[in-house]
Amino acid sequence: MAKITAAEVNKLRKTTGAGMMDCKKALVEAEGDFDKAIEILRKKGQKVAAKRADRDSSEGAAIAKVNSDSNEGVIISLNCETDFVAKNDTFVTLANELADLALGFENKDAFLAADFKGMTVQEKLTEQTGVIGEKIEIGGFEKLSAPFVGSYIHAGNKIAVLTGLSANVDGAETAAKDVAMQAAAMNPVALNEEGVDQTVIDKEIEIAKDQLRQEGKPEEMLDNIAKGKLKRFFKDNTLINQAFIKDSKLSVSQYLKSVDSNLEVIGFKRVALG
Template sequence: MKIQISPHFVKELRIKTGAGMMDCKKALQSADGNMDMALETLRKKGLASADKKSTRLATEGIIDSYIHIGSRIGVLIELNCETDFVARRIEFQKLAKNLAMQIAACQSVFYVSANDIPEDIINNEIRIESEKEDIINKPLEIKDQITKARVDKRLKEMSLMDQSFIKDQNILIKDLIKEHISLLGENIRVRRFQRFLLGQKIDSN
């Protein structure tokens, strides 16, 4: 016998995942009312759906900004979607604001994703890591493995998509965006951003 699920629970799960009401109800029933288990099940389905939408053209959207307390750090971000309708949705606009705040908080982030990092930057990171004293005398195969692991870690530090969300450390930015793709039903992508630091690149003379 299937357990009775509160409509409030169904609605809460729908808001979190963007899945249909019946799908949410079935997931909760299968999980015996366990919200976390049901969320995990629907998130997997939702993320798979989001992956398909992520190849679609996104040329609408908004340019948003965030100015940190003290007005010493500011961020401009362009967040794209497929239609002006979605661009006006409060969920989309809140996502843009959260991403701008994320960029302001992550001073080592300079690129949208690791795929956007120029080859000369990557090669320079490889050179630096491969010449570090703690691995310089190790066998070549081990040295290459350590270098690759360290470079991969460094590239992720520079990539917005690979950051843990400042408001929920259990989710990466790329998965936060996928959740919104599932919720709003359109492809969403960060096209570009710019961070401004007060006094940056100003000649003191």
Template sequence: MAAITAKMVKELREKTGAGMMDCKKALIEKDGNMEASIDYLREKGMAKAAKKSGRTAAEGLVFDGVSDDNKTAVLIEFNSETDFVAKNESFINFGNKLVEISLNSDVNTVEELKAVEIDGKTVETLITELIAKIGENMNLRRIEKVTTDGFVATYSHLGGKLAVIVEMSGEATDTNKDKANGIAMHVAALDPKYLTSSEVTTTDLEKEKEIARKQLEAEGKPAQIIEKILIGKMNKFYEENCLVKQIYVRAENKETVEKFAGDISVLSFKRMKVGEGIEKEESDFAAEVAAQING
């Protein structure tokens, strides 16, 4: 049997991120064969990761990036179970790597991104290995990618808890990029539901009208007056919910986003917030710790 040295254990740990004792055990099991030991730890790591895959991952970060030519932008939501892990260097580096891959390939979906190979391993496999290394479930949840004939800009808020892409017409001059960044920040702050009034569906509009009508009826307004008031209320609805009609968040003269943009215009926007739509598990922390102590 080959002698297992501290140097071998250290090398295996650096290659796999596994614990010292696990590395020593793997080397003993595989008689000092480094590659076989790596495979052994991967197999064990995958088994550990599988046990964690059922746990809810609703924290994490939205990673964003823009191509060098300002023609493509991407948002990727990569989830973890806790905010603590979202601050882990390995987690952050991996998220940034996902953005780099997405910007430099033709992937547009989570499935396509998971299938990309890096040094002989798929992204999906690398996520599994990261789960085993860090000890929490993780999930590559969403990707939004925008490519344009104009230019794109992104804005990240709260350290990556929320991010935005705006697609703009025109050229990516410094002045125009400043405007685009300002509009992306506005989208993050005000969360518009539509780009323009033309995107508001008849169903949405009728729903808003019905709510407003019932409120006015409850106030005792006459029917003929209600219809006139509704016109004003629907105009207000457009101003509050359509990006280009909203008052720009940093405007000093009450100008709309459309006017702030000037000779360029917003073509589309994407807004992504960590964990939106995920039902988080409620747990008794004291009971959870007790359960872990009791094995």
């Protein structure tokens, strides 16, 4: 039987993130072969992943990253099963490292197949499922490009937002973050009226009509009153029309005009856990 040193165990632990005892057992089983020990730990992760495939992974960390030119951003959520794991520093560090990598990819599938420290991202997730003992996966993956992209991550990494502005002007960084905070807090359904899905509009009109009927309003008045309620829905639920959370006298659109007369928000992405 090969003699396993503490230095070898520690090296495997740093490489894989697995616990000391798991690393020692893997090295013993591999008779000191480092690469074989890594493979043993990966296979353990695959077994745990298979057992936990149907588990709910609604906890985790949502991370937003913006490139050095501030014209492209990404959000990923690294999902797990419990809040205890989600708050672990090692887990959050991994989420940030993966988000940095995700900046270079246009979709989730390409990202999962990308190299991460000698293995694919998907293999790393499987490995960490074995290490942590919980289902670990990438939940959200959102990209955004614009002349200026800003970001905001809500405390606890539960919500991450990207906002795209029409120009990189003085004050764009603060404005983009303010609008991202708005989207995090108020959860708009769309950027503007045109972005609201027709099924949502139809549903809101029907809800309004049902409420009006219960109030005893005449049937011939329902369409006009419901349209008025729909305007209120747009005001409350589309980003550019919402009351700005830092100054309710302004809409988000008006706030941006106060930064620069031509400035507009042209897109946003929001990922929330739970």
